[in-house]
Amino acid sequence: MVAERGRRSGAGAAQKRSRPPAKSGAPDADNAPTAEMPAVVATTATTPDPEVRARSIPEAAVARLAVYLRVLSAMAEQGATTVSSEELSTAAGVNSAKLRKDLSYLGSYGTRGVGYEVEVLVGHIERTLGLTRQHKVAVAGIGNLGHALANYGGFPGRGFPVEALFDIDPDLVGVPVGGLPVSHLDDIPRVCTERQISIGVIATPPTAAQSVCDRLVAGGVQCILNFAPVVLQVPEHVEVRKVDLAVELQILSFHVARRADDAELAASAVNGKPGSAKARKGKAVAGNGAVIPS
Numbered sequence: 001m002v003a004e005r006g007r008r009s010g011a012g013a014a015q016k017r018s019r020p021p022a023k024s025g026a027p028d029a030d031n032a033p034t035a036e037m038p039a040v041v042a043t044t045a046t047t048p049d050p051e052v053r054a055r056s057i058p059e060a061a062v063a064r065l066a067v068y069l070r071v072l073s074a075m076a077e078q079g080a081t082t083v084s085s086e087e088l089s090t091a092a093g094v095n096s097a098k099l100r101k102d103l104s105y106l107g108s109y110g111t112r113g114v115g116y117e118v119e120v121l122v123g124h125i126e127r128t129l130g131l132t133r134q135h136k137v138a139v140a141g142i143g144n145l146g147h148a149l150a151n152y153g154g155f156p157g158r159g160f161p162v163e164a165l166f167d168i169d170p171d172l173v174g175v176p177v178g179g180l181p182v183s184h185l186d187d188i189p190r191v192c193t194e195r196q197i198s199i200g201v202i203a204t205p206p207t208a209a210q211s212v213c214d215r216l217v218a219g220g221v222q223c224i225l226n227f228a229p230v231v232l233q234v235p236e237h238v239e240v241r242k243v244d245l246a247v248e249l250q251i252l253s254f255h256v257a258r259r260a261d262d263a264e265l266a267a268s269a270v271n272g273k274p275g276s277a278k279a280r281k282g283k284a285v286a287g288n289g290a291v292i293p294s
């Protein structure tokens with residue numbers, strides 16, 4: 001059993017681990033090797049085997065490939081046939097050097113002066129992300145979030161059909177949600193095995209998440225998307241991605257606070273008032289705007 005993958009260092013540090021921290025799954029993490037992320041294995045167009053190339057792509061780059069795919073698909077829908085790396089990097093919000101590096105993991109498909117063929121690049125990214133096959137999804141915990149996920153029509157078209165729903169509430173078991181009857185928690189291993197579920201989504205309260213996770217793993221599920229604010233223990237062959245909206249909001253809060261600080265300092269500097277940037281010289285300013293005594 002190991003600590004959940006995809007966490008940044010520090011979180012849950014008190015938890016027992018049976019092996020060193022796994023790679024970081026943070027989408028915005030850089031490519032630089034860190035304690036949580038293996039060094040990038042040099043791959044070029046000369047690497048013959050696409051599978052070997054795919055295995056060497058850092059997780060942060062994988063997350064960006066998914067963003068490029070979304071952007072490219074929108075461009076294709078609008079009739080674009082080629083795209084320059086500058087256009088694509090701007091649309092994806094990534095600098096062009098990083099974009100070229102990311103695409104180099106797929107092999108060299110750009111043409112100097114022309115750019116990339118949109119359809120070709122879409123195909124390469126889809127193959128690399130394993131999107132050319134279907135991944136059956138099960139959702140456990142059919143409350144607010146589970147209902148929304150079960151009713152969301154966007155997953156099947158992207159290769160993620162929702163094929164099983166689970167809950168413990170007797171009022172929900174047997175009731176169809178999004179056209180699929182809810183099964184009981186105890187049926188998770190059997191149903192997941194029978195329906196060959198490859199991705200399990202956990203939308204239960206945190207106290208129930210680990211037992212649900214164990215049942216999903218017993219049913220052969222190897223990838224788990226966890227919405228519950230808890231760190232899951234899983235065997236090494238199981239991949240867990242955690243969606244923590246509170247953490248995302250806290251990160252945004254940090255940026256809002258910093259911008260407010262910057263605006264306040266700029267306004268004070270213009271007005272030359274006491275408490276201005278000058279007066280604050282030598283004092284640190286906390287993220288919440290409080291001045292930290294030096």
Ligand SMILES: NC(=O)c1ccc[n+]([C@@H]2O[C@H](COP(=O)([O-])OP(=O)(O)OC[C@H]3O[C@@H](n4cnc5c(N)ncnc54)[C@H](O)[C@@H]3O)[C@@H](O)[C@H]2O)c1
Binds near residue numbers: 146185206211246
């Ligand atoms: N709703 C949100 O916007 C939101 C956002 C971020 C994170 N989350 C997290 O997602 C999870 C679900 O949130 P929610 O608002 O949908 O909660 P909810 O209370 O509406 O639904 C939880 C569901 O899980 C079921 N459940 C409880 N124990 C279970 C078990 N052992 N096996 C299977 N099902 C079980 C309950 O019967 C209920 O239907 C929580 O952990 C929450 O912290 C929710």
